[in-house]
Amino acid sequence: MAKMHVATTINGEPEEFLCEPHDSMLDLLRGALGLTGAKEGCGTGDCGACSIMLDGRLVCSCLMLAPEAEGRKIDTIEGMAQGETLHPLQQKFLEMAALQCGICTPGVLMASRALLERNPDPTETEVRFWLAGNLCRCTGYDKIVRAVLETAAEMRGAA
């Protein structure tokens, strides 16, 4: 079968690629596009390690077909920091040790940012339910939840 041509925007830059109709967006990101920040923990939408933003909505890129990127805007973990300047969530995760092995971290950060964009003042319960789709086996979530709450407070203070 002929490959499909897809034109899209990734982290603010125009991007084009060829793919098979059945390729997942995660495969394309990690393969041809060389953006390996999104991880494959399951490939079935259950772990959130592959989280990206599609037109401002949080999605599992393993469940998205690559051709669906046509004409859309994609944001990945690689676009979260501004050059050397980390996003406040990234900075807080480091300061509060909200990661151990770090394999879940790109997905958790993408999901946390999506939460704070919608809800700058979440309760602990709201954070926990929002992040329920992002598995972390190392931390027991404690430091992740604290880091998200703390970042939210700081960002509100700064705003």
Next chain:
Amino acid sequence: MNVINNKWIGSRTIRPDGADKVTGRASYSADTSMPGMIWGKVLRSPHAHARIVSIDTSRAEAHPGVKAVVTAKDIVEFPLDKSVMLGIQDMRWMSRNVLAREKVLFHGHPVAAVAAMSERIAAEACKLIEVVYEVLPHVIEIEEAIKPDAPILHDFLSFEGKPSNIAGKLEHKLGDVEAGFAKADVVIERHFKTRPVHQGYIEPHSALVSVVDGKAVIWSSSQGQFMVRAMTSLLTGIPQSDIRAIPAEIGGGFGGKTIIYLEPVATILAKKTGRPVKMVMTRDEVMRATGPTSGSMSTVKIGATKDGKIVAAQGTFYLQAGALPGSPIRGAAGCAFAPYDIPNVHSTGFDVVSNRSKVAAYRAPGAPIGAYAAECVLDEVAEALGMDPLELRLKNAARQGTKAAHGPVFPVIGFVDTIEAAIAHPHYKTPLGKLQGRGVASGFWFNAGGESSAQVNITEDGNVAVTTGHPDIGGSRASIANITAELLGIDYKRVSVLIGDTATIGYSNLTGGSRVLFASAMVVTQSTEKVIKTLCERAAKIWKIDPEAVVWEDGEAKPAGENAGKFPALSLVDIAAKASETGGPIGAGVQQNTQGAEGGFATHVCDVEVDPELGIVRVLRYTSFQDVGRAVHPSYVEGQMQGGAAQGIGWALSEEYLYDKNGKVDNASFLDYRMPVCSDLPMLDAVMIEVPNPKHPQGVRGVGEVPLVPPLAAVANAVANALGKRFYSLPMSPPRVLEVLDGA
């Protein structure tokens, strides 16, 4: 012991590998690719138990895009009658786990592997391999496997003179249990079951291997690059000197990555094809064919006198090994009663094979199983005596000088401190409501030292580069940087820490056994001390005074007192700049088989609430108290405690494998194999108690594994307290809870 001014040790520094991990730059094994790389895929057994009659790979080999096919005949054969040990692993079993030889022993057992131009072609070609099986009856559960008429997995195994699925037995004895029970006023005996649970690391196994001119380079997700090199060498026949194993960043292991699966297969495929070969498991493959830890069946009997003194304890622990021998019976039988000073102990472990995937280590392997049974019975003993369960533990707690049934006499330990801290903590006094309950449990783990290597180099611009040999999963680089900065008296940011590969650093044992910081801090400390000695010598040379007359203080060489002469202090930068003139590059390495990793103890307190309509048990509060020796980087010590507690809660409440009648795992996905998610848990409080290990320069004790020992019983005791009814089987999942409640 070193004098430590505590500027960096104990401080919550930002880990050196942190920025890479929050930006997505960090390179895990599956993130790596190579020019010309092709893909490998494994064909797995569709049967739980079958003899392999024949394998025909010709159609697969002829498939367009296929480059090579391997089966067991391509790896080194280890005859069944001769054990070849590598650490605790027997290569007879390891080789047969990597590729099935005579028989397939579980659903998902690797039978062959294909390398092809794409992962899809490799998967298609796997389907073209024709395997003729003679299907045999299978057995999954322990109680079935040890019956006299059970299907026998291995005809070379026998127990008490008869063919058996019992592959081994281990016994610890202290005193005389019968005499002990005779003195007891209260004796309680109970039977328990736990299910196998998976380590659940989020990163699937993965390997990328290139073989050029007979020399292999392996990037894989592993807890030990030297283990990867040694096992791959044994299975492929390539000498260790021709294998370079590179530790990629690792996305969790918890013990499950202390053995190999893909590495030798990818190596042989790469050798056959002359191209780099990448293999990545799917989650389904991870769940079917890697890990888990054992399921178990145990009986524990404990006797105590009226005043609460435990006089005898007896335990029998049957552990599932999976399809090939080697379950962690030592952890179950050895750790169950180790926290207590009990004069009469008899503890026995049985290793049982059945048609499940071969178990792999999981955080304090075996110990949570032993502790679950022992600590639940202790709870009932406390109840029968009308004693507070922590007071009972305190009264019987092992202390310095206590002789444990598994052998050692304990040195300075902080177990009592963990219980006292728990009793004094506000958590223990928080009022409970209806259908709420509180449980406590303690636990012990051996901890390990072992081989470790380090190199500490001063860069020409006066900074520090440290290389160690244990893969860093949870922040060990940060801790090593803290220690090096402390010893040298310089800013933490001036120390970079790298994990070397097998060609760039000396042999270092696995990241396992809670050894990493204990062992690597020891060799890094000694290396740094050598470097400091050299720095003083160089300063002496510059000043033309005796090296003995120079001291190293606050990152500078200074004359030691008035008599040494008056010279302006020389910084690391000053001395590094003159290194060539004063004798050459400055650096030192130490390689050692480290000793003195003393055991670790913890006490956990858990509050739950039970929803009687839905059968859901919710953890309301959880506090861990642990003797951590010295918290070199407190955040990552807390992280170990919290992560272990969460895994234990999962083990207790929701995780288990479900098998269908054909012996196939029915829930091989994250959705159906239910690990705790963020909304399942409360904050997990971690109280670190520092009773420094006198045998370690910084007082370090292993901290990574003990956290998984007490939670099973802590949760179970909390549920019992909430319902007034006891469960003797895990997980206490909603259907089971409803069953017990309905049986009321």
